[in-house]
Amino acid sequence: MRHIILLAFLLINPVAQAEEVEWKSFFDGTKTIHLKFTNVIDDRYTVNVLWMPDDGLVPRLVGPAVINFVKDRESSFSVSAGAFHLPLDVLNKLGLIKYEDSSSHDGHTIKVDLTKVYPVDYASLSEVSLLNNSHHYDSSRGSTSPFFFEDIDYDGKDELILVNASAGQKRYDSYTVYRSNYKDDDSYSLASDNSFNVLDQRTTFNKENRTIDVFLSGGACGSTNEKFKLVSGKYKSIEFTEWNPTQGACAKTVYGMQEGKRVLKSITESYWDSEKSEYIELGTKYY
Numbered sequence: 001m002r003h004i005i006l007l008a009f010l011l012i013n014p015v016a017q018a019e020e021v022e023w024k025s026f027f028d029g030t031k032t033i034h035l036k037f038t039n040v041i042d043d044r045y046t047v048n049v050l051w052m053p054d055d056g057l058v059p060r061l062v063g064p065a066v067i068n069f070v071k072d073r074e075s076s077f078s079v080s081a082g083a084f085h086l087p088l089d090v091l092n093k094l095g096l097i098k099y100e101d102s103s104s105h106d107g108h109t110i111k112v113d114l115t116k117v118y119p120v121d122y123a124s125l126s127e128v129s130l131l132n133n134s135h136h137y138d139s140s141r142g143s144t145s146p147f148f149f150e151d152i153d154y155d156g157k158d159e160l161i162l163v164n165a166s167a168g169q170k171r172y173d174s175y176t177v178y179r180s181n182y183k184d185d186d187s188y189s190l191a192s193d194n195s196f197n198v199l200d201q202r203t204t205f206n207k208e209n210r211t212i213d214v215f216l217s218g219g220a221c222g223s224t225n226e227k228f229k230l231v232s233g234k235y236k237s238i239e240f241t242e243w244n245p246t247q248g249a250c251a252k253t254v255y256g257m258q259e260g261k262r263v264l265k266s267i268t269e270s271y272w273d274s275e276k277s278e279y280i281e282l283g284t285k286y287y
Helices: 002-012 014-020 088-094 194-198
Strands: 033-040 045-051 062-071 075-085 117-121 147-150 159-164 174-180 188-190 204-206 211-216 224-231 234-246 249-258 261-273 278-286
Touching: 075 159, 075 188, 088 117, 194 211, 194 234
Parallel strands: 033 117
Antiparallel strands: 033 045, 045 062, 062 075, 147 159, 159 174, 174 188, 204 211, 211 224, 224 234, 234 249, 249 261, 261 278
């Protein structure tokens, strides 16, 4: 009797049937898509990518990938990416997704040919830069590359930098840095520098001073900022700042570095004046 009543309800309520249809994407993190990037750095490399996108993640279609760089058909090297992503407009042009009316789920259930190699013109993508800070988040910057080359330690050899989509703090992109092993850039290895392990879209580079400011957000009064400076070919921590709440105020504590250890330099207390919409300093104590 209960089944008869339910069937009758669905027959007279087609909207209810539609709402009960489970949303399901073809890209569930188990399908492997083969991409081939051409025109990489003036045809320096041909890049093959085996990618397993997941449409259930944010942003859409992020997933692990193995990226193989082939140079002159004689030498190659591979790196792994944990959060590889291509812009949606690129995926749409490739036919991997379709933009559909919001009232239809047809675009989400599209199936693709897993035996096909999908070509991507690297030169058509916008390269970001760490050194000029164009990597800072900008929703209008359009289709950006999932990897790029840049000499961020000024040794005359470009590092390979992978973009990890929304894998950093507060869903910002983070970066994985690989260093060249040889003068002819035949292969790359994961950089071990502490300063390179925390780079994301909140990081700021200063080319003139050759410094990096790594900002980690912990709220209005719970963040840190560490400054690294290039010394003898390596970035070393030279200053560390942290903000912590005190009774009725926020304390900004600045440390210098001596022999690899933090040394207290100053503490500044301030509070937020809502009427003036600014922080009012209560004073600074130097050490």
